[in-house]
Amino acid sequence: MSIRAMKPWLFLMPALLIYLTVIFFPTLHTLYLSLFNWNGVSPDREFVGIQNYIDLVFNNSTFPTAMKNNFLWTIGSITFVVGLGLMLALLMNQKLKGVVIFRGIFYFPYVLSGVIVATIWTWMYNPSHGLVNKLLETVGLESWTHAWLAEPKIALAAVFVAAVWHGVGQPMVLFLAGLQMIPQDPYEAAIIDGAKPHQTFWYITVPLLRETFMIVVAITMIASLKVYDIIFAMTGGGPAESTHVLASMMYFQTFRFANVGVGSAISIFLVILSMIIIIPYVYYTTKKSHV
Amino acid sequence: MSEHRSHFIVSTMRYVYVVILAVIFILPIIFITFTALKSNADLLTNPFYAFPEKFQWGNFGKAWEQGKLGMYMKNTAVIAFIKVPIGIIIEALAAYALTRMFFKWSTIVFSFFLVGMMIPMQATLVPLNILLNKLNLVNTYPGIFLIYIGFGVPFGILILRGFFRTIPKELDESALIDGCGELGKFFRIILPLSMPAIATLFIFDFMATWNEFLLAQIFITKDSMRTITTGLLAFRGEFTVDYTLLNAGVLISIIPILAVYLSLQRFFVAGLAGSVKG
Numbered sequence: 001m002s003i004r005a006m007k008p009w010l011f012l013m014p015a016l017l018i019y020l021t022v023i024f025f026p027t028l029h030t031l032y033l034s035l036f037n038w039n040g041v042s043p044d045r046e047f048v049g050i051q052n053y054i055d056l057v058f059n060n061s062t063f064p065t066a067m068k069n070n071f072l073w074t075i076g077s078i079t080f081v082v083g084l085g086l087m088l089a090l091l092m093n094q095k096l097k098g099v100v101i102f103r104g105i106f107y108f109p110y111v112l113s114g115v116i117v118a119t120i121w122t123w124m125y126n127p128s129h130g131l132v133n134k135l136l137e138t139v140g141l142e143s144w145t146h147a148w149l150a151e152p153k154i155a156l157a158a159v160f161v162a163a164v165w166h167g168v169g170q171p172m173v174l175f176l177a178g179l180q181m182i183p184q185d186p187y188e189a190a191i192i193d194g195a196k197p198h199q200t201f202w203y204i205t206v207p208l209l210r211e212t213f214m215i216v217v218a219i220t221m222i223a224s225l226k227v228y229d230i231i232f233a234m235t236g237g238g239p240a241e242s243t244h245v246l247a248s249m250m251y252f253q254t255f256r257f258a259n260v261g262v263g264s265a266i267s268i269f270l271v272i273l274s275m276i277i278i279i280p281y282v283y284y285t286t287k288k289s290h291v
Numbered sequence: 292m293s294e295h296r297s298h299f300i301v302s303t304m305r306y307v308y309v310v311i312l313a314v315i316f317i318l319p320i321i322f323i324t325f326t327a328l329k330s331n332a333d334l335l336t337n338p339f340y341a342f343p344e345k346f347q348w349g350n351f352g353k354a355w356e357q358g359k360l361g362m363y364m365k366n367t368a369v370i371a372f373i374k375v376p377i378g379i380i381i382e383a384l385a386a387y388a389l390t391r392m393f394f395k396w397s398t399i400v401f402s403f404f405l406v407g408m409m410i411p412m413q414a415t416l417v418p419l420n421i422l423l424n425k426l427n428l429v430n431t432y433p434g435i436f437l438i439y440i441g442f443g444v445p446f447g448i449l450i451l452r453g454f455f456r457t458i459p460k461e462l463d464e465s466a467l468i469d470g471c472g473e474l475g476k477f478f479r480i481i482l483p484l485s486m487p488a489i490a491t492l493f494i495f496d497f498m499a500t501w502n503e504f505l506l507a508q509i510f511i512t513k514d515s516m517r518t519i520t521t522g523l524l525a526f527r528g529e530f531t532v533d534y535t536l537l538n539a540g541v542l543i544s545i546i547p548i549l550a551v552y553l554s555l556q557r558f559f560v561a562g563l564a565g566s567v568k569g
Contacts, residue, residue, distance in 0.1 A: 113504065
């Protein structure tokens with residue numbers, strides 16, 4: 001190879017080496033480990049083929065819960081995080097006094113870590129001193145108070161509310177950028193034609209925001225698939241394993257129960273699901289950019 | 292006239308909505324601030340909405356000291372201030388090769404990096420643990436930097452490649468005429484012209500590193516090296532019932548982020564949208 005042809009590889013080398021070492025080969029290694037029964041330390045491990053996958057799908061009581069929770073989380077995020085984000089963006093796109101301050105308030109939780117958000121909201125949900133129950137008591141709704149994070153039926157929803165507070169700023173900002181790129185002419189034309197506000201919204205704003213919607217929904221789905229910090233730090237998957245998601249289950253199986261094979265199989269499920277989301281998205285966006 | 296009035300009502304209603312929503316959003320922060328400033332007796336006997344009887348500024352000092360928050364923040368800052376610049380240089384070099392060196396394999400190599408964005412960190416943790424053990428890098432800074440930088444590579448390349456592509460090619464030719472080599476072109480032309488993108492990437496990467504939890508949890512197990520996320524969790528474990536101290540600690544850990552956020556808010560709001568499109 002000539003020096004000229006080698007030069008790009010020299011520039012790429014640090015990134016490629018680190019990428020191969022930290023992401024690429026370890027992922028293949030995990031795929032390999034998922035075929036074994038291994039505790040992570042013992043020198044011998046037993047080859048079990050795809051048994052770990054079969055056990056997860058058919059003989060594990062937590063795995064279906066975790067899958068279901070990831071699914072609910074995704075649907076919930078697309079509905080509430082994206083929906084509220086769009087609503088806030090529409091409000092922030094008006095000529096409103098102090099709009100910069102409001103935008104700052106809605107976006108701020110997004111820059112906090114999941115652990116901080118989890119700690120704040122665990123305190124909000126404290127059964128005897130937390131703001132949520134105290135407020136309900138004050139307005140005479142004592143029967144509505146709960147031990148929010150300790151009741152299997154509502155714990156996931158309670159964590160989800162904290163996650164909405166945490167994450168809504170991101171779609172808001174993306175939608176806001178999308179809204180500001182829409183030209184004014186179609187709105188003016190619509191007003192002349194006598195269109196009502198909800199009509200201009202559905203027939204002008206929504207179609208012209210299509211690209212932003214694609215980005216926001218893709219980001220939201222990936223984030224929902226990977227959700228971990230806030231669940232680990234608020235419920236640790238409990239009570240009664242009711243709030244586990246794939247990522248938290250992977251952590252417990254691998255690093256607490258030393259079922260490395262099972263944990264690896266869960267990781268591979270995560271990889272596959274994430275490919276199912278991203279590949280169509282990349283395909284769609286690259287196909288469009290070539291036109 | 293009536294139309295004017297109805298417009299006024301609509302815009303007032305809108306304002307009321309926004310204010311109500313903003314109050315709901317701030318409420319948790321006010322609540323933890325109140326809790327942090329109360330004494331335990333005050334907290335347990337007086338109503339939650341009551342102003343602190345007497346501001347317990349001492350809570351902050353105690354939380355700072357007993358929670359070792361200063362140490363955790365310093366550790367996090369050390370990691371972030373070294374990891375982020377090194378990562379950006381590595382990513383920029385790669386993005387340069389992919390966009391400005393007439394590189395035949397450009398698209399294929401770029402797609403290969405993009406595959407990394409699909410890999411959840413979970414899929415790498417056990418092999419990385421084995422690797423660090425073999426290299427004796429467990430709980431060492433070289434090991435931590437390697438892993439933290441690695442996970443930033445795909446996203447960094449995506450953003451920087453997108454920006455480099457917008458820089459006109461004519462500049463390269465004039466550099467060539469002036470006798471710049473590739474490295475000269477990289478450092479003297481492309482990097483300075485990319486400062487807006489690099490600044491945005493710096494801020495986001497810094498935030499992501501500061502808030503990183505999973506990698507810290509698995510790869511930094513020595514208490515003296517812990518970052519603020521896992522440190523705060525350990526602190527929380529110790530003070531499960533001392534609510535006032537716990538909330539003082541939470542507030543302290545929010546302050547540096549709040550300060551950065553307030554001073555760079557423009558970047559956050561404009562930068563994210565721009566970078567995703569990149």
